[in-house]
Amino acid sequence: MTTPEISAKYPARAKLPDGTEIDIRLMGRADHGAMVKFAKALPEEDLLFLRLDLTKPEVVDEWIANLESGHSTSLIAADSDGLIGYATVHRNKARWTRGVGEIRINVSAKYRSKGLGRLLTSRIFDIARHEGLRKLMANMIEEQAGAQAAFRRLGFVREALLADYVEDQSGTTRDLVIMSYDVGGHSDQMDEPVRI
Secondary structure (H helix, E strand, O other): OOOHHHHHHOOEEEEOOOOOEEEEEEOOHHHHHHHHHHHHOOOHHHHHHOOOOOOOHHHHHHHHHHHHHOOEEEEEEEEOOEEEEEEEEEEOOOHHHOOEEEEEEEEOHHHOOOOHHHHHHHHHHHHHHHOOOOEEEEEEEOOOHHHHHHHHHOOOEEEEEEEEEEEOOOOOEEEEEEEEEEOHHHHHHOOOOOOO
16 A cells, blocks of 8 residues: 555656656556556557556556555656656565565656666655565566666566466467565665665
């Protein structure tokens, strides 16, 4: 569940390294249409690797249900034209993994390599800490070498490789890489949002 401290921080205005100003806010039901539109504008290659098919309104409905039940917290970034990226931390409903969150981040092609992904990651780390999570997980396809490198730079370590574990939208099986970050092991650095 989103804490009052986190709710008080959003909406917020932020500036990217190139000077572009964007808005960041907590995602809610009103963002349903914008999220579907965002997903439909992603390059075909990105859609192959999405964990969920966000181009389908019913899938975004499930995401919003997770937000409303407190199992997920999501931030969205927007410019004057609309949604440009999101970051989410999702908690599994199983009791034995209640201290573990999975982070998912996606940025529109127009805003890649401009610092938006780093900014959203920093903010979602802050949320994970405030929600009492001790470990963060990130799942990606083996071919996503750039994503793996980005997560390594953040301090994530590779935990497992599951061969032929996932099937992309074209029906091809892919190896799944699981990476983790021990929030508890970095508590001395977590009094402020992580600067990445």
